[in-house]
Amino acid sequence: MQEFSGNSSFLRSLLVFVPVIAIFWFLVISPQRKEEKNKKEMIKNLKKGDKVLTIGGIFGVVKKLGDTDVILELSPNNEAVFIKNSIDKVLSEKNEVKKGIV
Incomplete structure (x- = not known):
């Protein structure tokens, strides 16, 4: 028992x-x-001209895409290379206006 x-x-x-x-x-x-x-999926769909926000809080525009990296234009004549996985968000016009980023 x-x-x-x-x-x-x-x-x-x-x-x-x-x-x-x-x-x-x-x-x-x-x-x-x-x-x-x-x-x-977001990283796979990145294209030239997309406005993005990195995980470090840096805003930029995609200028060139590589296999694992991306070149962002941070300001006129100022570019930097980032690893694709460091992209946090792709900013659309709606997101920018809604959050007051414009």
Whole structure:
């Protein structure tokens, strides 16, 4: 009888553990994967002339794209090379006006 109660407590703890893992998955891992997928898609769709914001807070316009890097014009006659993964956002006209960046 004692062995049976040991299995019973194991099943109870398992019934608590499985929902905790499921909640963790849906609240943490799943959104992170979705965000990662969206960023890869955004980087894949970069094109010359796009206004972008880097993860360092630098605004620029895409001048040239390489396989792993991008050349941004930061101001007239001022260009810098960045790794594509350092691009945080592509800014559209709507985003700029909405946030007052213009």
